[in-house]
Amino acid sequence: MKTPLRAIITFIGPPIILLFIFMLIPIFVSLFISFTDFDVYAMYDWSNVSFIGFENYINLMKDPLFWRALLNTLYALVVAMPLTVIFSLSFAALINREGTYLKNFFKVSFYLPSITNTVAIAIVWAWMLNPDYGLINWFLSLFGIRGPNWLGDPAWAMPSVIMLVVWKAVGYNIILFTAGLQNIPDYLYEAAELDGATRFQQFLYVTIPSLRPTIFFVTVMTVIGYLQLFEEPYMLTAGGPLNSTLSIVLYLYRQGFRFFKLGYASSIAFVLFLMIFALTFIQMRARRNEV
């Protein structure tokens, strides 16, 4: 039976209209703006905008700061992604194993960093990372280690950002991994045990292969999330020192909403979009070939 048109419009119309206005049409508008020289003068009078073809993209490729931001973001991604997956998978396995007490207590406590507001907790981390009075350097001093000037040293600033990022991400992924672990049927382990597999072998040859879908999902989501790194460097270091923590989105924000070079910022947004799309696509292909 066909549903009356009026009901369709009432129930499905509002989100469709909103998604078109705020999501779908803007993608094309954004592409269009990236081919213009939209800047602060155009903000006051749109007739100042002119079409400049690929000039923004060409300038972007010649912009050392953009390359710096790109490399910084990839640095964060390449270090933080495996750490996140390894930590969350290991803790999930430890929580899920038989004989572990207080499973739910651990799961809930580990999730607290994930629920927390990044901006607010970043201020707390900045205080903990204070070189003279911070908790972390005090802890290191107990072992006779002189901690670095975390946020003030170009070599240590990005590791500090990564620490916060991973700290925040682990709890969420633990929940995904525990759910995945609980779906692995017991008989697989029993069969492996009969074949004389040690527990470590069971983890390698039963747990990891059975968890592939979850590992895939977690990897794709963390890659997408880390490519959009913004709040942590914005709060901890504002991109410094010496641009060592300048991320792609932070650079986009600066160009777009500090200098109002919206055309240029749009071309950054599009490059980011293509990167996210390409990486997700590659991961999906890799997974398909595997199966």
Next chain:
Amino acid sequence: MRKRKISPIEQIVVHAVLFIWLLISVIPFIWMVSTSFKGPGEIFVFPPKWIPRAPTFQNYIDLFQEVNFGRPFLNSVIVSLSTTFLSVLIATMAGYGFAKFNFKNKNVLFLVILGTIMVPGQITMIPVFLLLTQFNLLNTYWGLILPAIANAFNIFFMRQFISGIPDELIEAAKMDGAHEGWIFFRVILPLAKPAMAAITIFTFTGSWNNFLWPLIIATDESMYTLPVAISVLGGQYTENIAMQMAGSVIVILPLIIVFLFTQKYFIKGITFTGLKG
């Protein structure tokens, strides 16, 4: 069930490892709360003190009297609650439509909606910013709320859940002459409550934590939301660490309270996303 002997050494090592990560997870919160109650002389000391000698509420009082933190708090409450209410309502209605209605190109339309989950916010940010500028919606509640209402993930979540409600219930109501609106309120809503609860919590925390969008849209001090206000506080009162920590407590505490009371829904909702992935 498999049963095996677990050596006590293994038990101790496993629980010790979990305990260490527990400390790493919660110490920043403890440190935040402890610092927020410290007086001026107790902050810059080495080694750090865990418990303030003379705990004081002064930092919280200053926060609301000197920096006027009440306004951003109110703004955050208004924006988060309105966004959540409208988003959940719209998602539930559309979820019902996509699950149970019968019309041409339904699945195509649904796929288009699903596709928007993939679109990163940065790509739509600039055009939407210009659109809101044109309609004078910068520094307004609507500017903060409108773009966040239609949430493809919520629609997807509700559609999956409502698909599980048996068609017979709807057919029976139709036999009695009920139209879609009646069915929605009397049949679907009562049954969809658990799923609605899950997306309510997700949307609320997402909206409460949203930073980049209000940073762009709410540039006037009177329209700051809490995350923007606290980011400004971090920049302006660099010496007043205790006040910064008090501000962080104000932002984080509501989230932790909501989470502790609703963790069941949280865990179910997250698990659901993972299994679909």
